[in-house]
Amino acid sequence: xxxxxxxxxxxxxxxxxxxxxxxxxxxxxxxxxxxxxxxxxxxxxxxxxxxxxxxxxxxxxxxxxxxxxxxxxxxxxxxxxxxxxxxxxxxxxxxxxxxxxxxxxxxxxxxxxxxxxxxxxxxxxxxxxxxxxxxxxxxxxxxxxxxxxxxxxxxxxxxxxxxxxxxxxxxxxxxxxxxxxxxxxxxxxxxxxxxxxxxxxxxxxxxxxxxxxxxxxxxxxxxxxxxxxxxxxxxxxxxxxxxxxxxxxxxxxxxxxxxxxxxxxxxxxxxxxxxxxxxx
Amino acid sequence: xxxxxxxxxxxxxxxxxxxxxxxxxxxxxxxxxxxxxxxxxxxxxxxxxxxxxxxxxxxxxxxxxxxx
Numbered sequence: 001x002x003x004x005x006x007x008x009x010x011x012x013x014x015x016x017x018x019x020x021x022x023x024x025x026x027x028x029x030x031x032x033x034x035x036x037x038x039x040x041x042x043x044x045x046x047x048x049x050x051x052x053x054x055x056x057x058x059x060x061x062x063x064x065x066x067x068x069x070x071x072x073x074x075x076x077x078x079x080x081x082x083x084x085x086x087x088x089x090x091x092x093x094x095x096x097x098x099x100x101x102x103x104x105x106x107x108x109x110x111x112x113x114x115x116x117x118x119x120x121x122x123x124x125x126x127x128x129x130x131x132x133x134x135x136x137x138x139x140x141x142x143x144x145x146x147x148x149x150x151x152x153x154x155x156x157x158x159x160x161x162x163x164x165x166x167x168x169x170x171x172x173x174x175x176x177x178x179x180x181x182x183x184x185x186x187x188x189x190x191x192x193x194x195x196x197x198x199x200x201x202x203x204x205x206x207x208x209x210x211x212x213x214x215x216x217x218x219x220x221x222x223x224x225x226x227x228x229x230x231x232x233x234x235x236x237x238x239x240x241x242x243x244x245x246x247x248x249x250x251x252x253x254x255x256x257x258x259x260x261x262x263x264x265x266x267x268x269x270x271x272x273x274x275x276x277x278x279x280x
Numbered sequence: 281x282x283x284x285x286x287x288x289x290x291x292x293x294x295x296x297x298x299x300x301x302x303x304x305x306x307x308x309x310x311x312x313x314x315x316x317x318x319x320x321x322x323x324x325x326x327x328x329x330x331x332x333x334x335x336x337x338x339x340x341x342x343x344x345x346x347x348x
Contacts, residue, residue: 072320
């Protein structure tokens with residue numbers, strides 16, 4: 001289990017490296033090597049580190065522990081075929097983590113990032129509609145039962161494609177350099193993680209690797225079903241490449257536009273859920 | 281900042297406990313959920329303590345792994 005945890009960290013970081021490389025190639029730049037995010041983690045962990053004078057010491061360090069802990073828990077829940085409601089509860093906790101990162105530092109840039117994290121909670125609403133549609137069809141929120149349903153009826157990707165699209169957008173909102181990545185946009189330096197440098201940032205990188213792995217794994221398990229290990233790995237790479245295309249070709253939206261589009265998507269999803277309800 | 285020696289002791293103790301926990305779980309002496317709960321608590325501390333033990337101290341050179 002500890003081996004799988006370490007694998008998820010490194011492979012998640014590799015996926016983020018592939019993400020950066022694909023974006024760079026689309027923009028006709030050479031880009032960093034695909035293992036750049038792994039190197040980043042090691043680099044940050046070696047940097048001389050302290051706690052800024054303006055920071056709240058306990059929260060500043062504690063929030064890094066929480067970030068790694070919640071995504072480790074999410075990984076174990078996915079592997080056990082547990083409830084997707086718990087996993088997306090953890091996804092919501094990540095909002096609090098981002099907020100905590102920003103507010104604990106005492107930096108105005110971090111605070112702006114934390115506040116934007118709260119604003120971007122609009123991206124979670126399509127997620128809940130998506131989950132409701134899945135529960136409506138499969139009659140369960142247990143990942144293991146959703147997978148069993150797909151073995152009998154085929155992938156949910158073809159049964160409820162709009163629901164898959166909504167969850168795809170939710171994952172897109174969590175990818176770096178995406179159209180909805182307002183919490184890390186350049187006008188607020190690095191957003192909520194601006195003041196978390198050195199070892200603290202290395203911890204955040206570990207958490208990001210786990211988060212990427214868990215979210216992509218979840219998407220494939222929920223909408224395609226349980227896949228053999230190597231197929232899962234290839235599926236994750238293909239998924240991240242498609243997300244990279246979306247990130248490279250769409251400009252980063254302003255916070256207002258980002259929230260507006262996510263609310264429109266939520267409206268469409270609610271209409272879709274209503275139509276499914278009426279048809280059934 | 282905590283001394284390197286103390287951090288090294290925490291890192292080694294946690295690594296030993298994680299490996300020992302794995303062998304206990306593998307042998308069926310403890311349930312999987314218990315080992316996973318232990319990992320959720322100990323892995324983040326292990327990551328941060330490893331970094332704090334390994335990091336360059338003040339005035340040391342600290343720019344390896346640039347990658348480019």
